[in-house]
Amino acid sequence: MSDQPSEAARRTEASPPSEGAGASSTVPEPADTRSPKDPGRQKPAPQEPAQPSAAVPAQDSGSEPPVRPAYLHAPPPADPWQRRAQKPSPGALSGLRPSPPPAIRAATLWSVLATALLSALLLGDGLGPNLLLVAVPATLAAFFAAQAAGRKLRPWTVTWAVGGLALLAVPALRDAGWPTFLAVVSAVALGSLALHGSRSWLGVLLGSLGLFDSVPAGLRWGLRGVRDRADDSRGRVRMAVRSAAVAAVLLIVFGALFASADAAFADLLGDLLPDLSLGDAPWRVFLFVLGLVGALAAAYTAAAPVRWDGITVRPGPARSRVEWALPLIVLNLLFAAFIALQLAVLLGGYDKVIEETGLNPAEYARQGFWQLLWATVLTLLVIALALRWAPRGGASDRTLVRGVLGVLCVLTLVVVASALRRMDLYVYAFGLTRLRISVAAVELWLGVVLVLILAAGVFGARLLPRAVAVSAAAGVLAFGLLSPDGLIAEQSLERYHNDKNIDIDYLGGLSADAVPALDRLPEPLRSCALERIQRGLETSDSPWYASSWGEARARDILEERAVQDRDSECYKLGSETSERGYEEEDSYDPY
Incomplete structure (x- = not known):
């Protein structure tokens, strides 16, 4: 039984009788009667005759709504644990990635499949021209995906893509493993930059590694596209499978007949076709998966790249001119003093080295190359930090910054030349090795970076991050093509x-x-x-x-x-x- 009064009874109590009202209908309170067979079900109470003393005036159509009791408006009880509703937080890259890509196209799927098959068939025997053969369908998959997403081909995209493909020519030309490794790593970085299109310092750095972020999303995207197409075109899929099976049987049968009929044709087939064996099956499967995942990640990135340029690093608080310039001027004076003592060695010969230091050229070169190399690296770090806290008051501040840092770059270039001269003396005494030619190439590239910084101070720094990346890729390409x-x-x-x-x-x-x-x-x-x-x-x-x-x-x-x-x-x-x-x-x- 309900303990609450009926709505009709509440209206009766709340509405006083009107004066002069005649006999009106009354709504009696229903009795709570239950059937013995169904105790949970209530029977409607029989209607009783109306009583004159309980008359209730008829409700007017324009009257206010009935008054609800106060307990129906009471707020819910407070949570004693003070818990807050947890909203699902968006992903860390949700603000950097554009809208999801469109459905994957059939051309993209076929290009991805070709990349996976070529990876399994060709890459298991070593590296050479096969890297270029695998990269071509992967590039086509990215192109088709970008075209479906409405992305346009830009000049810097072409620059990164052509540079990456050129780097893959190093394994096709050189047998040495260490230039090949540098070229392959650099090619992957340039390919990632081509797909992302970054331009800032942080964007270029993260964009060269951002391809790995698209691996899980690319797999889901590809599987969803395969499932949708399998549901919509099962007949066409079966037809394609049948055609491929018939073509494979014909090639195997007639190829075996022609190979047995002519030894020259058999040698040609043996050179062209990969050597497959059951023992290599796990390795081939791994390469197939690697090619599939890589091509899908590249295509997904081309369709929905992460805008790494959206991550910005705010400059540090501007310092006053004296506070900022004084340490750098002292550093410039130190560089100038060191270079003044090095000019005799840099411009002189071996006899001058022995006369000034009492050491033979080899000992002198061994003594300072690594120190000068680290001095060059630390100078670049000092320049980056100085630009972060440089004064930004106006044209006079910009002139001060350019002047102080320009002098530091010029002096550091002389240090680079001194380091390379020391390496030349050492190589003359002991010969050239892989490590010596590598560190000399790094020092030479650091000098190129300093020249680019000087050019940015004159013409602007908008292209400086991409110019540094281009110089690094060009250095790796030249290093491989020159055959160390x-x-x-x-x-x-x-x-x-x-x-x-x-x-x-x-x-x-x-x-x-x-x-x-x-x-x-x-x-x-x-x-x-x-x-x-x-x-x-x-x-x-x-x-x-x-x-x-x-x-x-x-x-x-x-x-x-x-x-x-x-x-x-x-x-x-x-x-x-x-x-x-x-x-x-x-x-x-x-x-």
Whole structure:
């Protein structure tokens, strides 16, 4: 039974009887009667005759709504734990990524599938022209996705894309693994920049790595597109599968017949087709997945790139002129004092070095190259921090900043030249190695960055982040195309002709890129230097798509003039080199 009064009774109590009202209808309170068979169900009470004393006036159509009791307006009880409603927070990149991309196109899906198949078939045997073959359908997948999303092709996008494809030519030309690694990493970074289109410092840095952010979203996007197309066109999918199966059977049957009929055709097929075996199946599956995921991530990024330029770094509070300029002027004076003492060494010769320092050129060069390299790196850091807290009052402040930092850049360029001169002295004494040529290339690139900073101070810094990225990619490309191992072998050959020592053991560990230079050595030096390289080429059976031009050229040279067996003479040459002190003097070389 309900403990609350009925609505009719409340209206009766709330409305006083009107004067002069005649007999009117009354609404009696219904009785709570329950059926014995259904105790939870109430029967309507029978109507009772109206009583004159309980008359209620008729409700007017324009009267106010009935009054609700106060307990119906009471607020809900307070939460004793003071809990707040948790709203789902948006993703960290939701404000940087535009609207979701449109549905994936069939052309994009086919390009992704081609990338995955080529990755599984070609990349398992090594690196070479196959990287370019895999990159072409991946680039097409990104192009089709960007076209479907309405993105336009911009000049900087073309610049990054062409640079990335050019870097992938290094594995096709050079056999050395370390320039190849640098080129592949740089190519991936430039490809990511081409898809994102960043222009600020932070945007260029994060944009070169932002491709990995699209991997999960790209997989979901691709799976959703495959599922939608499978539901809409099951008949066409079955037809395509049947056609592909029939074509594969025809190729296998007739290809086997023609190969058995002609040995030359069999050799051609063996060179063109990849060598597949069950033992390589897990590795091929991994490469298939890697190509699929990479191509989908590239396509998704092209359709919905993250706008990394939206992350801005606010400049630091501006300092006063004296507070900002005084430390930098002191640093410039220190640089000037150091350079004044270095000019005699930089412009003088070896006799001047011995006269001024009492050290031989090699010891002098070893003493300071790394310190000067770190001084260059720290100077770039000082310039970045100085720009962050530079005074920004007006034209006079801009002139002060450009003048102080411009002088610092010019003085640092002289330090770079001094470091390169020290490396030249050291290489003249001990020869060129992979590490020495690498650190010299880094120091040279830092000098290029300083020149770009000077140009930005004159013409504006809007293009400076992208110019620095272009210089880095161009440096990696030039480093690979110049063939570092070939340069090392050429310099060693020149040192030998100038009556210097030659390290046969070190030269024998170079790649096939060094064979053209080492082939000009006289016997037995030639055979001792090329023995290990020839043994490595004989044990390698890489197909054409996983072999570089440097390796093919080395094979031709060694086939024309085979290496002779001179083990005893090679051992004697190594002993004589050690007795002359070459190894002993170079053993404590930190680089």
